Amino acid sequence: MVVVMRSGATDTDVDKVVKAISEVGGDAFVSRGKHQTIVGLVGDLTQFAEMPLHAFPGVEDVIRVSKPYKLVSNDAHPRPSTVWVGNSPIGRETVTLIAGPCAVETEQQTIDACVMAKDAGATILRGGAYKPRTSPYAFQGLGEQGLDILHGVSRDLGLPFVTEVVTPADVETVAAKADMLQVGARNMQNFQLLKEVGMAGKPVLLKRGLTATIDEWIMAAEYIAHTGNLQVVLCERGIRTYEPMTRNTLDVSAVPVAQSLTHLPVIIDPSHSGGKRELVMPLIRAGIAVGADGIIVDVHPRPEVALCDGPQALIKDDMLSLRDTVVRYADAAGRSVAAPSIDHTVGAWGRSATS
C-alpha cells in the first residue's frame, strides 16, 4: 500500500503512520519530496488493509497496490485449475458448453431443451428452478419440483447440471441433487450465501454482479475459497452501462484480466448480457476467441411461450450452428471442445481436481 500525505503534513504526522505500520510488523518507507511525501508500506497486506489510515492526521489518500485475495490468486497457485462438474471438465485447455432452459417450466420443455443442448455438444446442462425476479408478480420458478425435473433429465441424458441457489436455506436441498451450484449476479455479494454454497462442497459457478468490479468479483470467489472449496468457476455475464441497446454490456476484457489474476476458470454468458437472440451467437464467438474456458447459454424449444427470458433463448434451428461455432472457434483458439471423461463415472461425480 502507499500512503500519500497532504502537502501540509508534518513530520509528526508521517511518524505516526510509520509507527502504526511497524507496530503490526510491516515496513514503511518514506519518500520525502519538496512538495509531497509518500509512504510505501511493505509486508502482509491483511495487516494493513483494515487499518483506518485514511483517518490519520495529514493523510490525503491511501492506495492499495497489491491483490487483496490469496486463495484464488495465481500468486499462490500459478497453474490454472480445472474444475470438474460431474464427469465434465472446465479449464484452460478446453472449451466447455453449458446449455439448457433459462427456467424449468414443465418436464417436457426441460427434456426438449436439454436434448437440444446435448445435440449441440453441451457437456453440462443448465436450468433454473429457483429464479430471482425483479418483480414479485413474475414467475418465481418451480422450486424443488423444478430441481427434481432437472435431476431426472440430467441422469437420463447422462450429463451433469448446474442450477442457481438464491438463499442460504435452500443450499442443502439444491446441493443434494445439483452437480454445480450457481450464484447469480444479484447475489454476488450475498456473503452468507457465498459461505454456505462454499461449504456445500460442490463446484460453484459465480456470476459477476451487474456492477461489480473485477476485484470485487474475485473477492466474492475468495469468500467461497475461504470455506475450503476451491472449485469455483467465474462467469462474466455483462455489466451495467449507459448503453440502452443491449441489456448489459458483455465485458470480454474481464476474461483475460481475471485469468491473469487467478487460477480459476472463467466462462461467459452471452444470453443474459445481450438480451437478444441475434446477439447470442456473435457473443459466443467473441467469448471463445477472447479466451473463455466455456460458455453458458439459454436454449428453449418454444421461446414464444417461455415464462422467462424467452427473447434471448436460442432455438432448435440454432443448434447446428451452435455446435459448429463452438468447434470452429475452439479450434482457432487451439483448444478442444470439452468432452465427458470416462475417468469420471457417474458414481464419482462431484470429485474435483484442481491441478
Add this chain to the structure above:
Amino acid sequence: MVVVMRSGATDTDVDKVVKAISEVGGDAFVSRGKHQTIVGLVGDLTQFAEMPLHAFPGVEDVIRVSKPYKLVSNDAHPRPSTVWVGNSPIGRETVTLIAGPCAVETEQQTIDACVMAKDAGATILRGGAYKPRTSPYAFQGLGEQGLDILHGVSRDLGLPFVTEVVTPADVETVAAKADMLQVGARNMQNFQLLKEVGMAGKPVLLKRGLTATIDEWIMAAEYIAHTGNLQVVLCERGIRTYEPMTRNTLDVSAVPVAQSLTHLPVIIDPSHSGGKRELVMPLIRAGIAVGADGIIVDVHPRPEVALCDGPQALIKDDMLSLRDTVVRYADAAGRSVAAPSIDHTVGAWGRSATS
C-alpha cells in the same frame, strides 16, 4: 405497453399480437403507418408483463410505459406515508436525523457515538452489528453481541434504533430487538431477505443498490409491501459511476423522482456515498434541500481507530454544525426537524401509521 413491429412485419404477425393480448383480457390498438406499425396495449399490466412478446414473429421491441408496481405506488395511495420508528416519525413534513456508529465495535464506542448522535438532534440511532464486507478477511461485525449493545444503548437514551440484517436466518433475532430493519445496498435484490424482512412486521429501511435503477429499487420495496408491510423507507446512498474521486455518486435527483412515484418516505445517506468526511456536510445540505425526508449519517468518537469506514465518519467537533445544519436547511425547506412523539411511548414502539 407498446409493441413496435419490425418494418417487414406482416398483418398475420400483428394479428397474432392482438389476439394474444385479447386472450388475457387486454385491449390492443393498432397504429398502422406506411413504414412502421405500433400496437398499444391497454389494460392490467401484470397480465402482459410476463408474456414473451419479444419472441413473437415480427416484433422489434416491447416498451413498458406504465409502472410495474402497485402497493407502493402513489396511484393507489396518493397521500405520502409517514413511517413511525418507535416514537419517531419519518415523513414528508419533517426532516429526521438518524445517526450512530457505522459498526458497533465496543460498548463504550457505541455509547459515545450514540450520545454524540443524540446531542446533534438524532431521533433514531443507527449501528451495524452484522456487516456485509467485501473481503472475508475484514471485520464482520459483533453479531448478536453487537445487537445487544445497541439495544441497551437505545433504551438508555430513549431513542429507537435501526440496524442491518444481512441474511434471512438472522431476521427473527434482529427483529426481536431492533426498531427498524435495514436492507443494505448489496442485498437490495436479495429477494428472500426482502420477503422475510417484510414479514417481520417492523419498519424497513431499504437502501438503493449501487447500480439499481430507481424502478428496480421501487420494485424491491414492492417485494416488502407484497408481504403486507407498507412501512418502508427508501434510502438513496450513492450509485456507482465512472468518477473515481468519490466512493459513489449521490444521486440527489432520485429523491424527488422516487417521491413522485411512490407514497414512501425517501432519505439519503451522505456518509457512504461520498466516502470522505469533508463531503458529508455538503451532501447533508444537498439532501435536505432537494427534499429528502431524512438523513442517515455515521458518527464515530475516534475514527482513527475505527474498524470500518472510519474516514467518512463525522466526529465530535462536527456535532454542533450537524445540528445547526439540519435545523437551518429544514427551515429553508419549510419543514420541522422530526421530534419523538409523546403519543408513541416505548410500549407502543413498532406501531406505524401510514396515513
Add this chain to the structure above:
Amino acid sequence: MVVVMRSGATDTDVDKVVKAISEVGGDAFVSRGKHQTIVGLVGDLTQFAEMPLHAFPGVEDVIRVSKPYKLVSNDAHPRPSTVWVGNSPIGRETVTLIAGPCAVETEQQTIDACVMAKDAGATILRGGAYKPRTSPYAFQGLGEQGLDILHGVSRDLGLPFVTEVVTPADVETVAAKADMLQVGARNMQNFQLLKEVGMAGKPVLLKRGLTATIDEWIMAAEYIAHTGNLQVVLCERGIRTYEPMTRNTLDVSAVPVAQSLTHLPVIIDPSHSGGKRELVMPLIRAGIAVGADGIIVDVHPRPEVALCDGPQALIKDDMLSLRDTVVRYADAAGRSVAAPSIDHTVGAWGRSATS
C-alpha cells in the same frame, strides 16, 4: 507518482526506473519488500508524467498521486477567485443566478425570456445562438443573427450575457459581443476550441463533459488557463449514468470536490441534467445547498412551442418561486445573492479580478 514493480522484477529493473527518474532531475525512493517493491517518485510531475514508465521491464503499474494541473490549482492560488462577467460577479461569497432561453428562436421570445430572468433576479443572461445538436436534422440555432438579438436584449436590460461557441472559427465573432463564452459539455475536450476561447480574453463558462472525470474537467480548465486567461467558471451539468429516469445525473459532490482542488468558481446547471421541469427547482435547491457559486437555468415564455429543450424550461409561473428559492437557500448558505456592481460599469465590462 508511485511505480509498482511486478513480483518478479529484478534489481536491474528497479535500477532502470530509478536511473530514468534521476536523469530528469527527480528523486526515486525504493520501498523494497519481500513480495513487492514500490518506487516513490518525488519532484516536478510534469517531468515524469510523459515518461512511458508503464512500458519499462518489470513495471506493473504507475499511479499518479499528485495533481496534474497547476494554474487552476489552489496550491498555487489558495484564495478562491471571483470571475466578473460584465458588472456581475461569480465567486465564493455570493450565489449568482444566470438565466435565459435555451435557444434564441425569435427576438420576442428572447425578450420575454430575458425579462422573466431579470424579474427572477438573474444578473447574467444566457441564450444559445449556435447550438450543438445530436441530429443534423434538428434546429441548429440562429447563429450570428441570434447573437445580435441576445446582444440587443442584454444591453436593453443592462445585464451581461453568456452564450455558447461551438467551433474555433466562431470565437472571434462571439467574443466581440458576448460577455462570457460558454464551452459546452460535448466540446469539453475540443482542445483547439479551449485554446481559442482562452485567447479571446473573455470569461469562460466550462461545462463538464457528460462522462468527464473531475480531473479531466479541471485539465480542460487548465488548457484555458494556459493561454493566460484565468477567468474560468466550472459548470457541473450532470453526468451520464445507467439511470434512465433522468436525462443525466447531477453530480452534486463534484461541486465541493472541484472547489477543494481549484480556486475557480463552480456553478450547476439543473435544467440539462434533470431534463424535466419538475426536477429543476429541487436541483437548484440542492446545488445552492451543496455550495455552488451560482446556477444557470433555462426559462421559456412558451415551452410548448420551443424549438429546443422545451420540456425542461422554467415558465412564467415559476419565476416568483425561483427568486424566492435562490434568496432562501443563499441565506441558509450564509451567502448573499449576487448583484451587479456599480464599480463595474458597462464601459468596464470584460474586466476581471481574480483576487
Add this chain to the structure above:
Amino acid sequence: MVVVMRSGATDTDVDKVVKAISEVGGDAFVSRGKHQTIVGLVGDLTQFAEMPLHAFPGVEDVIRVSKPYKLVSNDAHPRPSTVWVGNSPIGRETVTLIAGPCAVETEQQTIDACVMAKDAGATILRGGAYKPRTSPYAFQGLGEQGLDILHGVSRDLGLPFVTEVVTPADVETVAAKADMLQVGARNMQNFQLLKEVGMAGKPVLLKRGLTATIDEWIMAAEYIAHTGNLQVVLCERGIRTYEPMTRNTLDVSAVPVAQSLTHLPVIIDPSHSGGKRELVMPLIRAGIAVGADGIIVDVHPRPEVALCDGPQALIKDDMLSLRDTVVRYADAAGRSVAAPSIDHTVGAWGRSATS
C-alpha cells in the same frame, strides 16, 4: 413515436396532441385504456422529432420507436457498403488490418513502425500527427511535419494511411495528404468538424465517443453522410464504465448492433480500449470473432521511449502472432484478410465505391 399521457390527462389534452401531429402531416392513433392512454404517431419522424411534445399539457413521456437517421440506415441501403481507402477495402467480406504508430515521433520511428505493420499484413497504415491530449503539458504531435513523414512512408511502402484531424481548420491540410481522415472519440460530437471532414470527400474513420450511445454514434455518422459523403467507417474503441482495471471497456456487442442498423463497415480498436499490451491480442481475436470488418492497432518499435500510449503498443515480437491471429480468426469467420486491389492503383486512390 409514442406519446404516453398522464393518468389524469383530459380528452382535450389528447386532442391537442392529435391535432398538432396532423398539422404536420402525420397520423396519430389513440389507444385509450381505463388507466392510461397512449398515442401512436406514424409518419415521417423528422417532422415530429423537433416538436416539444413533452411540454404539452397532460403528456407524461414521449418515446421514440424508429431510427432517427436515414442516409446511413440499412433501411434505405440494405446492402452493406465497402469503403475503399486508397487501394484497400474495408467491408463485410474481408477483415482489414490497419496498423502503425500511435503518434509520429520521428521519421525513423515511423518507418520502423510502418514496416512492422506491413510485415504483419496491414493494408492501411495509421499514425497520429495531430494529437488531442488531456493535458496541455503533454506532447501534442508533430502537426504538419508529422503528416509529411506519414505521407512519405505511406508512399514508399505503397500503403494508404489514415490520420486524425482534430479541428476544422486543419481539415484541408490533412485531406490533401491523408487517404482517410479519422475523427477521434473526444470529437465524435464536434459537429462542425464532422461537417468539414465530410465535405473533404475522403473516407472517414469515426470513433465512438467514450460515452456515446450507439444511436449517438450513428447520428454522428449521419452528420458526415448529410454532406454527401457516405464513405464512413465506424470504430468501436471502448466505452467508459466503472471498471478500473481496463482503460475502457471494449463493447463488442456494439459491432453486430451497428451492423444491423446501418450499411457502414464497423471496425474495432483494441489498443485504446484495453490500455495494456497484454490485452491487445485477446481483444483483436474477440473483435474479429464478433464480426468486425477490421482492426486498427498501435505498434511501436521501442515503446519504452514512446511519447504517447507506449504501454499499449504491440512490439516487433508480436508481429508474427498478429499476422497469424488475423488470418486464423478471419478464416474461422469465413472471411479473407483484406488485400490491396490491383484495380485501385495509386493514381486512383481516393475513389470509393459504396455498393
